[in-house]
Amino acid sequence: MPRREQPRIRCAGGIVHDAEGRLLLVRRGNPPGEGLWSLPGGRVEPGETDVAAVTREIAEETGLSVTVGRVAGTVLRPAAEGVYEIHDHLCQVESGTLRAGDDATDVRWATAAILATLDRESMLTEGLVAALRSWNCLPRS
Incomplete structure (x- = not known):
C-alpha cells in the first residue's frame, strides 16, 4: 500500500x-x-505571504515592527494534523517596545550564554540551536 504524504502546514518565523x-x-x-x-x-494565513506573516507574528508576539529579509533556512516539524514547514527569515527591528503578547508568555534578547543555558535545561524548541548554527544565526554576543 503506498504511503500517503502528510499535509504541509506553511509557517514563517x-x-x-x-x-x-x-x-x-x-x-x-x-x-x-x-x-x-x-x-x-x-502559521501563514490563507492569502498571506511569508513576509506578511512574519511581520504580523513578530508584532503580535513581541510588540516590535521589523523589516523582513531573506530566508535563512527551512525546517520541518511534526504536527498533529501533518507537518509544519517553517521558513525562517532574517529580520531587522525598525521600531516598537519589546513586550510579550498574543501567544507568547515571555520575550527576551538572548546572548550566546543564555541560549546555551536554555539548551542545556531543555527549554528550547527541538532542533532550534542546530538550525541556527547551520544557518550561521546564533547570537553574536
Missing part, C-alpha cells in the same frame, strides 16, 4: 538580532512547544 548581537526569543504560551523558548512566528 523571524530571526532577529539586536545591535549587541543578541537573539530575539519568545516563550510559547500554546502548543506546539508550550512553555519552551523559540523564534517568533506562526
Whole structure:
C-alpha cells in the first residue's frame, strides 16, 4: 500500500538580532512547544505571504515592527494534523517596545550564554540551536 504524504502546514518565523548581537526569543504560551523558548512566528494565513506573516507574528508576539529579509533556512516539524514547514527569515527591528503578547508568555534578547543555558535545561524548541548554527544565526554576543 503506498504511503500517503502528510499535509504541509506553511509557517514563517523571524530571526532577529539586536545591535549587541543578541537573539530575539519568545516563550510559547500554546502548543506546539508550550512553555519552551523559540523564534517568533506562526502559521501563514490563507492569502498571506511569508513576509506578511512574519511581520504580523513578530508584532503580535513581541510588540516590535521589523523589516523582513531573506530566508535563512527551512525546517520541518511534526504536527498533529501533518507537518509544519517553517521558513525562517532574517529580520531587522525598525521600531516598537519589546513586550510579550498574543501567544507568547515571555520575550527576551538572548546572548550566546543564555541560549546555551536554555539548551542545556531543555527549554528550547527541538532542533532550534542546530538550525541556527547551520544557518550561521546564533547570537553574536
